[in-house]
Each structure stands twice: as C-alpha cells, then as structure tokens.
Amino acid sequence: MGNAIQPDSQNGIKSKPVYVNLGNGHCDVTQAIVVHEFGHALGLANHFNGFGIGDSTSTAFWDVLATLYGNPQSTTAQNLLVRRAPS
Template structure:
C-alpha cells in the first residue's frame, strides 16, 4: 500500500485502471493541451501535431534525487500507461547531464517572472533556463529530444504535494495547457480523472501525428 494511496492522483489512477473510460471530448482536450498553437510552453513546438517522448528506443531516463514523491509518481505513471515509461537512474543526479531525459531537481521551482507574487512549487524547464524549454526540445518528427528538468518545491521551502509532483511529470511528458482534471480551474486538484485519460491518449498517438482538431479554440 502506497503512502500516497489517499491522494486524488492515486485514487483517480485507480479509477482509470478499473474503468479505462475516455471522457467525452478527450481528443479536443488533448489537442488544445499538447497541440495548441497558443500555449505558452508548447506553442513554438510543431503546432497542431503530437509531441511526446518516443518510447520505441527504450524508456525515458529519469535522474532521480532521493524523493519518495517523485519515485511514487514515476511508478504510478508506469502503472497507468501499462509499460515501462521511465528508466530510473539514481545517484549523481544533476551532476550527469543526459542527452535526453528528465532530471528531477528539488527546491528549485521557478515561477513566472510576470507573476512574482505567486508561490511556485513546481515547473518543468530545460536544464539551462529555469522557466523555458530549449528551442530544440522537440524534433521535426514530434519527439522530445532534449533534457527536461522537473523542478519540485520552492527555494523558500514550500513543498509540493504528491498530486502536484504527478502534475509536473504530466507536463514533462507533453501535457501543456491546463484543463479540468489537470490543475484547472485554480484550486481544483492538480491531477484528476481527465489527466490520466489524456496521458494514456497522448501515448497512444504517434509523435508528429496531426490533430484533427488543431484549430484554435473559439
């Protein structure tokens, strides 16, 4: 039994595994979140097309620091996607710069400079830039090819919950825009049923696929 089994993330994952039911409009939700030409994170990357890690050459290396939330988040995502998505590398962590993969960094979450009053307990960035993704994160086939840094907890010591840690891994796997079930509206659970459905759907699609509904929302 996981110490996180009472969290919304854990319980909604169990619901997904039991029912495996995609909510209505999941493709439109995913198109807006991952394909959107508007989103602040993903708009510059292959707009209108699927962007994700390609797993055919093996799972994504994850450089883990010793953190139970991150370890449990990775295990839960593997379980829901029903395949080994992550290859855990423990130990030197940030001292090793992977060619591609995820680096979990604790106490370095960096907020949006436009909203400095907001406490930021998690974000995903390139390794060099605290808030942005490297321009070449996504190749022309829609595959993630650069390291991403999953930043958890604020430098001032504000701790992310387990749900929030799972949420950041969702961003690192390709979910851009928030949606109901993924941190929207403000104050709603960081991840809920639609999160798992969107993540499963994203990893059923192939990198570079064109979204049918790639038009901007009205």
C-alpha cells in the same frame, strides 16, 4: 513504449532539459504535485481542467496522457483516437 517527445517549441516544451518544478516555496511537495509536475515532463505543457485548473491531476489528466502516448507520433488532430486510461 512509443517515441520520446523532444523538448522543442513545436511540442510546447521550451526548455532543454525539461525541468520539474518541486519545492519552489509556492506549494507543498505532495504525491499529487509530483505526479502533476511529471505530467509536464511527459509532454503536457499547459494546464487544463483537471490538470492544474481545479485539481492538480484527475481522470482527465490520465486520459490525456493515454491519448498522447496511445497514438503514433505526428498524428493529426482529425485522426487522433481519444483513449481512456485504465481505471
């Protein structure tokens, strides 16, 4: 549902195609790491508390994704409606 996020500098995604970094020898490939890396592919370019800083994913991660995809494309920051992911 919704519009695709295009990989470009405006969206903070620098590569075309978007690569998911798994099995690079720096960490174990676990379900949590796979979910984290797919978060990058879904548009979360930078780490934040609860997404790579501290936990690889947390409730904050799911809330950010819900907010990202729960607002129309190009919504300005002041008009952004913060969403909570279903628990």
